[in-house]
Amino acid sequence: MKNRELSEIFEKIGDILEFKGDSSFRVNAYRKAARVLQDLTEDIEVIQREGRLRSIPGVGEGIAKKIAEYLETGRMSKYEEVRRGISDELIKLMSIPGVGPKTVALVHEKLGIENIEGLERAVREGRLRDLPGLGAKKEENILKGIKLLQEAGKRISIGVALPLVERIMDGLKRRAKVKQVYPAGSLRRMKETVGDIDILTTGAEGGKIIEAFTSAPGVKEVLACGETKGSIIAEGGIQVDLRVVPQESYGSALQYFTGSKAHNIHLREIAKSRGMKISEYGIFRGEERLGGEREEDIYSILGLSYIPPELREDRGEIEAAQEGKVPQLVEESQLRGDLHVHSQWSDGTATIEEIALKAKEMGYEYIAICDHSQSLKFAGGVSVEDMAKKLDQIDRLNRGLKGIRILSGTEVDIRTDGTLDYPDELLERLDLVIAAIHTGFKQPEEQITQRIISALENPHVDIIAHPTGRLISSREAYNVNMGEVLSKAAETQTALEINAYYDRLDLNDVGCRRAMELGVKLSIGTDAHHLDQLWMVRLGVAVARRGWVGPEQILNTWPLERLLVWLKKRSG
């Protein structure tokens, strides 16, 4: 898959052209192409072979030629041409908040500045204030910007941001008179990571609401505190913005601040073509205000069906809404069980009984206990002998417990040679077999892919867990050819897991969408090792929704009987 490489090249061309002062429309064209390639569910090489490059939105004659050139020769002459004499460090100057292409070009040309250190030195020596359009104040802001860039907290997982924002909103409701409080931005779209958090609220006394927000416990730093907007750094170094908006434009503000940017731009283009205009204040025809109090207004006035926030990435959802074909997405309430939980038998902290009772309390019909297999010593892998005892225990519990069914499972390791870490005779006795890679992450693509293919070919394997192995905070995905894995999974009718653990979220949204298009079944599992991690199922549902997945595709929306029949048929 060269999709990612091409996306990065076009992004870079966009950056360099912007720096060079090229037409902003051309810059945007490259950036759009970069984004579309990033989100593409199909392999760009396949599309190229079949002569369909031009059918990709945002890919016209010029970009199609460049893609073809790169795929055929491994090089792109346009890229090589624009980056001549331009260093990465120079381009990086544009990432300083408050510093854009014009400023970089100016200091580069007039002062010969090449990197952040050079810029900082020039500012300290007071050499910037003599340049046209720059002054002492701007110098000060650049220093602040450099500091901000260096301290900038990385993006954090949605699984970390969500509990944080809920605490903040609860506190706000207690401490101030707010009518509505709702998160917006990437958090509302449930993107897998968020860079900052936006919260929207309505209420009569804006100043007091902002005051309550900025003086709340847990606030590390107050960046702004006005009548309509407050901005803080919360624990963990993440920035949180609160905006108070008038009731009559609450819907349009929510729509506007939810984004994504690309989605909003596309909507405004449609509005414009129909003689209307959208802003955070409402939707207008000339002076006449057509709506804005409710978010749904914006979509319905444009003749679109409502688009759930998780889909708003300009990945085709607007076209779907024009045709009334927005998919029915899976909902958390439709899940009947969690298919990946660890108990004390391996490295979990709860007993099977405690897990089962908690699952029942959560309204589940079933819960799958999937402990690690024998050779994973560091994770307390269960030996073959212990597995027999564990199965007895599950049988006993199932006879005693009412209203919840414990499924006996395992997360069996796919060893470095592609064999599984339990004999087939044992796997056959289990209700559910999840297979996963936990070792040999550095192997080359063919080898890793072949390991997973071998697992997929084993008739006892029902699900492949965390198919790419990435950890959001710390580890890249291993080299796996996901195209081959998906085709094989479709062929063997094996499910792929959406691992809902906050640091994994693996498959991700684009992976889910590819799976769905190929008819590959999915399962959602929290990979919980504690009872208080079972809530993360929400995150898995969010990934599925962002991947356009409906309930039918997901094993654990099925009633117990149907799931058991499917599992039995497979292993036979």
Next chain:
DNA sequence: GCCGTTTTCGGCCCGACTGTTTTCAGTCG
């Protein structure tokens, strides 16, 4: 560079803030 229920040429999203200006350019979300 892309794209077309006005267009194959001439458009290309919207508003706010900041700082340096005296009417506006640059940057941001």
